[in-house]
Amino acid sequence: MTVHPVMAATLEDLYSSQTIVNGKYEKNRQSGFKRCLDAVLVRVSGDQRLPAKPEMTALRDKAGSFVAGFRYRDRMEGIPNHDDQGTYDRPHNLSCQYKPAEIDPVLASLGSRPWLAERPQLAVFLMTERGTMHYALDADDDRGMPMRESFGNAAGSLAMQVAFPTAAQLSRAGLDDQELRNAEMTKLDTLAKKTGADQALSGSLVWSDKELGWIADWRLAAAGKTIWQVRGVGFDEAFRVAIRGAAQILSGNGQPE
Template identity: 70%
Template sequence: MAGFSRLVLVVIGLMAAAPAVAATAQELYQSQTIVTGQGEVNRQTGFKACLDAVLLRVSGDQRLPKKPEMAALRDKAGSFVAEFRYRDRLGGIPVHDEQGTHDRPHDLTCIYKPEVIDRVLASLGSKPWLGERPRLAAFLSVERGKKHFALTADDQGGEPMRESFVNAAGPLAMWIVFPQTSLLSASGLDDQTLRYADMVVLDHLARKTGADKALAGSIVWSDRELGWIADWRLETRGKTYSWQVRGVSFDEAFRVGMRGAAQVLSGNGLPD
């Protein structure tokens, strides 16, 4: 499919744009989950999770897994799979004690035929998102107690969050980078001013990082919520979209950020 010729896969964010890696249709129409062992029962559970994931990956619409029609589709999730494979996540580590291979965690990758998934999407009132996916630059402020900072590409302390953000982008076949500290400083921005910065300004800075669009966000730790409160903003087609999630881990906060961005950019409207 020509629309995928420049679709960029995930790379860990640096200021300079990394070489683009084209995603084939086969790479787009696949998904992955973690299962225990290779037994039939856990495989069927994995097929259900992979169906949810591939529908979101292909369409960009995070609302699909919540539709009531999904219950019946999950019951026959394996029938949609063209092929699957396992990867032992403990590969190279010998089986020990009473542990067998049925106890070991595996990555289960499911590969689907595009026409099959497209028909499932149509039955849900949706369609594939086949256009080139905009590359995103994350402009994120972080606050926990007295500690606050902007997440940048060159902040060593921010590595766990950057890695988590990249992991959130991967299942959506999207690409994300982070600005250098010097770029923010030269623009008069820090973690406090980022929260209110104009999206036009941030989109301009995003292009300097090699991205196409800015995803602006803030996450604040809340003892009351027992987790992070995350607010996200993204501008497209002359409109700024905002969404929020409360009381979650920062891993989930970044997943909500990326899924919301995919929903907006795919033309599926405001995130839940």
Template identity: 65%
Template sequence: MLKAALGCVNGSSLFAVVLATSGGRCYEDRRRRKRRRYCGVDGFGEQLAMPGFLRAVLSTVVLVTTGFAPRAAFAITTDDLYQSRTIVTGQGEVNRRIGFRACLDRVLVRVSGDQRLLEKPEMAALRDKAGDFVHTFRYHDRLEGIPIHDEQGTHDRPHDLTCLYKAATVDKLLAQLGSKPWLGERPTLAVFLTAEQGARHFALSAEEERGKTMRESFANATDPLLMHVVFPKAAQLAELGEKGLRTDDMARLDLLAKQAGGAQALAGSIKWSDKELGWIADWRLADHGKTYRWQVRGVSFDEAFRVAIGGAAQILSGNGQP
């Protein structure tokens, strides 16, 4: 179950099959590509209303991610880096080809950190022969252990499709697209976030119960890009105050990030908008003396956090403004 929960989600209709077996629901943000002000990958996952057992699994992920002894950076192995995962229906060739295309998108962004690659016109031709670039692949039945329902065969059960690639193959593709691998350690980001919904507002801390769902969502957003996040303690946030979180320069927040166990700070705010029918999220991150800012509007907070991590990866990998 943990392996299933960690999977990159692509396509709400497929994941709904899994959630339906446990009483969950699946939502689709149909306006996401239209409304976002971000040149990024679309579809690292779908917004979930999670059943209790899945939240328990993801709580474990958060504990692993934030940890009791956080690390400022994590080394990335070649095996971890040069692979990607998506969800397909069954193990037939038609859906496998669809999965290969999705996995190609994901591994290129995972290795490079560059969200803009997916918008390049050259990607159309590469996607058409996506299977040629896969070294090996494997399936995992997401309903493993659950009996086959009436009139349901193994051909229509949702599966995780994991594609493994040779580093030389992916690196060559990146070079063709004018990009390169983002190798070495990936820094742990300390998230300084304020949230506001009507009269309710708070700063996201490591231990506060009302921020649990958001911490889980952030943990989910980091996995496709092999990133890690930690959260400051409530006492540290109290010293800053909400105004400080919103207005302090990134140099000070980067110093505080080290106290929280991170390498540098990712600062942001999310505010619910009835007009936008979603959250408005603003993000800040400093790199080599420059502070980058980016925004997304009218989305779930799951998507807002994916945009945050995707933007941070783009900056830290040397690919510039999100």
């Protein structure tokens, strides 16, 4: 099983977030601070519902006051500017660092708390179908690389780890893509543990012309089998929904919507 190791190893790593801004303008920085506040609250708590709370409006207005430090990284580093306009509008990663003493009271004011327990490594068992093409995502197939990388990025935003079974592991378990669709979570959890992960995250990703995007169904065994879905999205968003839902369940913040 191939692991994407993106778990937060330290509090400093956990209490951080980043977003993309154009240039280093003060206005864009303040907008970035607002997005970073949303992101760090979800990252620290595991609760994806926090940004929708009405109290967030006032908190975003002073988002910069919670930032202990920030830095920029030019996303086009090494690429020469084509004109003077490009000098100012080049996209940058804006990374924000926070202190628990600032963020924990904000979480408390929202009825939440930090999720400081060691975060489990999830083994991803995914069936993908588009038209006549269907396959199980594994750690070996080159066509699955963009999806594996996308899943790793989604996990990284929540300081979690994901891993993918090899084709041989799936074959030995008798799990082709059709079997994965209906496999019992107990069987997948057992296989996940045998391959070094903590538990299984199972999903199906089916393209819909009607929805103009993917329909993704996700399953996780925690306090019973939990199922959640998203429709009409790209696979990047489908995987973000998967990880956010898993984090919400595992952090004790209830069921995904």
